[in-house]
Amino acid sequence: MSPVNTRARTLTKYPGTNNSTSLPTQGVVGVVRLGAVGEAVLNIVAANLQEILRLPVDILPPRQSPEFAYNERRKQYHAALILKNLAESLRPHPRILGLVSVDLFIPVLTHVFGEAQMGGRAAVVSLHRLKQKEEGSRVSLDTFYERVVKVALHEVAHTFDLVHCNQAECIMRISSGPSDLDELPLFFCEYCEAFLAEAYRRYDIQSLPL
Amino acid sequence: MANKISILVVDDEMVIRESLHGWLKKSGYKVDTAEGGSAALAMLEKTPYDLLFLDIMMPVMSGIEVLEVVKEDYPQTLVVMITAYGSVETAVQAMKIGAVDYLMKPFDPDQLSLLTEKLMQQKRIMDENIFLREQIAEAIRFENLVGRSKAMQDLFAMIQDVAESDSPVLITGDTGTGKELVAKAIHAKSARHNGPFIAINCGAFPEHLLESELFGHERGAFTGAHRAKKGRLDLAHYGTLFLDEVGTVPLKMQVDLLRVLETKAFHRLGGTEEIEVDFRTIAATNRDLQQAIEKGEFRQDFFYRLNVISLHIPPLRQRRDDIPLLVEHFLDRYSRETNKDVDTISKEAMDLLRQYDWPGNVRELENAIERAVVICKKRRLGPEEFSFLAPHLSAAAETYSLEKTQIAHVRKVLNEFDWNISKAAQALEINRVTLHKKIKKYDLRPDRASN
Numbered sequence: 028m029s030p031v032n033t034r035a036r037t038l039t040k041y042p043g044t045n046n047s048t049s050l051p052t053q054g055v056v057g058v059v060r061l062g063a064v065g066e067a068v069l070n071i072v073a074a075n076l077q078e079i080l081r082l083p084v085d086i087l088p089p090r091q092s093p094e095f096a097y098n099e100r101r102k103q104y105h106a107a108l109i110l111k112n113l114a115e116s117l118r119p120h121p122r123i124l125g126l127v128s129v130d131l132f133i134p135v136l137t138h139v140f141g142e143a144q145m146g147g148r149a150a151v152v153s154l155h156r157l158k159q160k161e162e163g164s165r166v167s168l169d170t171f172y173e174r175v176v177k178v179a180l181h182e183v184a185h186t187f188d189l190v191h192c193n194q195a196e197c198i199m200r201i202s203s204g205p206s207d208l209d210e211l212p213l214f215f216c217e218y219c220e221a222f223l224a225e226a227y228r229r230y231d232i233q234s235l236p237l
Numbered sequence: 238m239a240n241k242i243s244i245l246v247v248d249d250e251m252v253i254r255e256s257l258h259g260w261l262k263k264s265g266y267k268v269d270t271a272e273g274g275s276a277a278l279a280m281l282e283k284t285p286y287d288l289l290f291l292d293i294m295m296p297v298m299s300g301i302e303v304l305e306v307v308k309e310d311y312p313q314t315l316v317v318m319i320t321a322y323g324s325v326e327t328a329v330q331a332m333k334i335g336a337v338d339y340l341m342k343p344f345d346p347d348q349l350s351l352l353t354e355k356l357m358q359q360k361r362i363m364d365e366n367i368f369l370r371e372q373i374a375e376a377i378r379f380e381n382l383v384g385r386s387k388a389m390q391d392l393f394a395m396i397q398d399v400a401e402s403d404s405p406v407l408i409t410g411d412t413g414t415g416k417e418l419v420a421k422a423i424h425a426k427s428a429r430h431n432g433p434f435i436a437i438n439c440g441a442f443p444e445h446l447l448e449s450e451l452f453g454h455e456r457g458a459f460t461g462a463h464r465a466k467k468g469r470l471d472l473a474h475y476g477t478l479f480l481d482e483v484g485t486v487p488l489k490m491q492v493d494l495l496r497v498l499e500t501k502a503f504h505r506l507g508g509t510e511e512i513e514v515d516f517r518t519i520a521a522t523n524r525d526l527q528q529a530i531e532k533g534e535f536r537q538d539f540f541y542r543l544n545v546i547s548l549h550i551p552p553l554r555q556r557r558d559d560i561p562l563l564v565e566h567f568l569d570r571y572s573r574e575t576n577k578d579v580d581t582i583s584k585e586a587m588d589l590l591r592q593y594d595w596p597g598n599v600r601e602l603e604n605a606i607e608r609a610v611v612i613c614k615k616r617r618l619g620p621e622e623f624s625f626l627a628p629h630l631s632a633a634a635e636t637y638s639l640e641k642t643q644i645a646h647v648r649k650v651l652n653e654f655d656w657n658i659s660k661a662a663q664a665l666e667i668n669r670v671t672l673h674k675k676i677k678k679y680d681l682r683p684d685r686a687s688n
């Protein structure tokens with residue numbers, strides 16, 4: 028058993044460039060913005076995924092807004108279609124994370140902050156609802172960045188077969204609503220850390236040294 | 238713990254099925270899907286799902302129809318209805334039938350996660366309750382004495398009262414009603430509960446063997462008695478002696494036993510030493526001892542000695558309301574003992590068991606459940622598993638004639654109450670005179686040889 032996770036993590040806000048010489052030339056996770064998504068948030072997500080997941084992350088060239096996933100009746104974008112599209116393109120990163128600014132849904136739910144293929148290749152995060160408080164006013168930029176990073180971590184972890192966790196202090200806990208998301212820590216509990224390490228082994232993925 | 242929870246999603250819309258399946262998978266649940274009611278019910282026959290998400294609006298079989306079957310056959314499975322805009326009233330109706338909640342499509346993700354979490358907690362509590370209940374049942378050792386009916390509740394109260402005294406008890410009741418269990422319960426609740434409970438089935442031994450079983454013998458008391466042996470009277474010291482089938486004890490031995498009960502002393506066969514014993518007597522019989530006394534087959538003084546307190550256990554056909562409870566009890570036991578996942582019974586099968594007359598009483602029911610579990614290939618017992626009961630069932634049932642039906646019914650009720658006219662008339666909701674007339678008109682007579 029690993030000791031209790033006491034790391035109090037804060038967001039890495041000013042990341043150095045990835046693809047630096049010390050990293051392998053081919054990252055494990057490729058992050059890509061689809062449509063109107065700022066460069067800053069993309070960089071912050073990439074840096075934090077790299078640090079917290081201990082995986083080399085590459086930033087991929089931006090793509091267009093996923094209009095193919097637009098649903099006329101729901102006036103939202105179908106997350107599963109975006110995942111399918113991401114998974115089929117942009118080889119050869121073992122994992123792909125897309126960032127979109129449009130509102131996402133899956134047929135059974137009114138909306139989702141993010142979505143991922145369990146044990147698959149693709150994950151997606153929507154910035155749309157993370158910018159606002161429940162009552163509609165905007166949150167601070169810091170809070171916004173932190174939320175995006177949390178959803179991104181959570182969704183990418185799903186692609187490594189991690190399921191929701193009922194530990195209070197864990198990023199894999201299910202959150203209900205954006206303010207609940209703010210309560211989540213920026214790290215995995217010791218169980219989920221262990222599952223993650225096991226998944227890296229299973230998928231034959233080389234993680235970065237601590 | 239979450240990993241063990243299994244969920245079935247029933248919806249005719251594939252996109253809903255798949256996206257709910259995907260969402261639930263992320264919480265680590267075991268999830269299956271079905272596109273309609275009959276597929277879902279077929280899956281339930283094989284797998285004990287903890288939770289069902291059930292669409293209300295489906296072609297062929299509506300969600301409400303499926304819900305009714307599920308609540309009837311698999312009451313342990315929690316059901317959440319999936320509704321669409323405009324079917325909220327039906328959802329409310331569903332909750333009256335037994336659905337735990339409903340969600341309107343598309344669901345709010347927060348609502349869905351809160352509800353799922355709440356239900357899983359509830360499920361854990363339910364499982365713990367079942368565990369607790371089993372432990373309690375084990376602890377008081379009432380075992381097969383299961384019953385919610387008035388008759389059984391009265392009996393339980395009697396057992397409690399009787400246990401407090403030290404007087405002899407005579408338990409009467411048909412074969413298989415559980416007389417030994419009642420005797421054990423009395424012993425367990427009495428001040429003698431730390432002493433032994435020694436049972437002997439008096440009908441199981443030929444006369445000379447019964448004698449040596451009860452009294453024991455000294456070495457060389459008879460040919461073949463190579464060493465001394467303690468009898469059951471000896472063994473029962475400080476405890477309870479249970480004389481089962483006491484109606485079969487030969488007259489000569491009734492005299493000997495009466496003497497023991499009066500003096501609390503006896504000697505072994507071939508022995509001279511008087512052995513003092515201290516035990517309580519509980520006797521049981523399925524014979525009408527009054528009748529045996531009249532025939533000179535049973536001694537009146539012995540009867541009075543045994544029958545200080547009398548307890549009667551009603552036959553199962555007079556407490557049919559207890560049948561579902563007993564079925565559940567035995568089903569639980571035999572699915573565990575046979576290591577088979579048979580944990581429910583269909584409504585038709587239960588109806589069939591309730592209708593059957595159970596001449597062998599609780600023991601026959603127990604054997605029937607055990608047999609059905611052994612032959613069953615699904616997780617739910619259906620009427621086909623009880624086909625061995627059928628010949629006894631259908632005799633009266635297959636007629637459309639009003640008069641024949643009435644005759645059969647009156648006969649059945651009379652038999653149920655052992656031809657006690659008052660009780661039968663009460664059950665039939667007619668007066669005694671009318672019943673007498675019917676008996677005469679249809680030439681009905683008692684057909685149960687045992688009474």
Ligand SMILES: [Zn+2]
Nearest residue numbers: 181185191263
């Ligand atoms: Zn998740």
Ligand SMILES: [Zn+2]
Nearest residue numbers: 192197216219
């Ligand atoms: Zn965790």
